[in-house]
Amino acid sequence: MSGRTTGLTPPEDSKAPVRHPDAPAPGETLGAHYDQCFGCGHQPGGLGLTTRAGEGVSVTAEFTVRTGHQGAPGLAHGGVLAAALDETLGSLNWLQRVIAVTGRLETDFVRPVPVGAELHLEARVDAVHGRKIYCSATGRIDAPDGPVAVRAQALFIEVRVDHFIENGRTEEIDAALADPDQVRVARAFEVNP
Numbered sequence: 001m002s003g004r005t006t007g008l009t010p011p012e013d014s015k016a017p018v019r020h021p022d023a024p025a026p027g028e029t030l031g032a033h034y035d036q037c038f039g040c041g042h043q044p045g046g047l048g049l050t051t052r053a054g055e056g057v058s059v060t061a062e063f064t065v066r067t068g069h070q071g072a073p074g075l076a077h078g079g080v081l082a083a084a085l086d087e088t089l090g091s092l093n094w095l096q097r098v099i100a101v102t103g104r105l106e107t108d109f110v111r112p113v114p115v116g117a118e119l120h121l122e123a124r125v126d127a128v129h130g131r132k133i134y135c136s137a138t139g140r141i142d143a144p145d146g147p148v149a150v151r152a153q154a155l156f157i158e159v160r161v162d163h164f165i166e167n168g169r170t171e172e173i174d175a176a177l178a179d180p181d182q183v184r185v186a187r188a189f190e191v192n193p
């Protein structure tokens with residue numbers, strides 16, 4: 001036993017999330033954090049998620065389920081829906097100006113999502129405890145107030161840029177470090193890069 005705490009309930013001495021003063025304004029579209037990202041990037045097989053800043057430390061996003069996202073005939077694959085939730089939760093980084101990665105993601109699949117449906121996602125930070133960011137997300141079918149299809153509770157862990165440099169494949173890391181736009185995004189995520 002490592003003694004690691006694995007729960008998704010914030011400890012009692014957690015702090016309320018703080019929106020960074022330089023965070024994008026509510027309604028502003030958040031760009032891709034990486035052009036090759038499966039969730040928010042611009043690659044043909046990806047989800048092509050567009051995310052916007054919300055009020056407080058929250059974001060919204062829309063994702064249209066396409067034929068390539070199927071699990072059962074005519075229905076979205078659960079892993080794809082979990083990826084959409086994960087990506088939306090990851091976008092909360094923009095509002096806090098921290099870089100954080102998913103440590104734990106717990107998903108409830110409430111109702112099937114048909115191909116062609118537009119999933120309206122909303123994510124928010126609920127509490128922060130040191131490097132641990134407790135957050136949650138909901139996905140509704142076809143409208144922001146449509147029926148809930150998926151829900152997630154997650155724990156994101158704050159990391160430094162070194163997390164990617166040390167663990168990513170050299171080819172992509174070198175390309176990212178040579179790309180001024182990518183470096184600018186890293187700076188926008190991290191207060192002291």
Ligand SMILES: CCCCCCCCCCCCCCCC(=O)SCCNC(=O)CCNC(=O)[C@H](O)C(C)(C)COP(=O)(O)OP(=O)(O)OC[C@H]1O[C@@H](n2cnc3c(N)ncnc32)[C@H](O)[C@@H]1OP(=O)(O)O
Nearest residue numbers: 004005006033086087090101102103104157164176177186
């Ligand atoms: C040059 C390029 C620049 C690019 C710049 C921009 C990039 C912007 C990228 C954003 C990306 C977003 C995209 C979407 C979100 C993903 O999909 S992220 C990808 C999926 N996630 C991963 O790959 C993470 C893999 N896991 C890891 O690397 C490590 O396990 C972690 C998460 C960094 C934690 O490791 P660690 O830093 O050593 O932390 P550790 O001391 O083990 O734990 C710290 C605390 O967290 C708790 N904890 C850790 N893991 C867990 C867990 N699984 N469950 C519960 N508690 C946990 C520990 O219990 C501990 O709690 P306390 O003891 O402090 O109370």
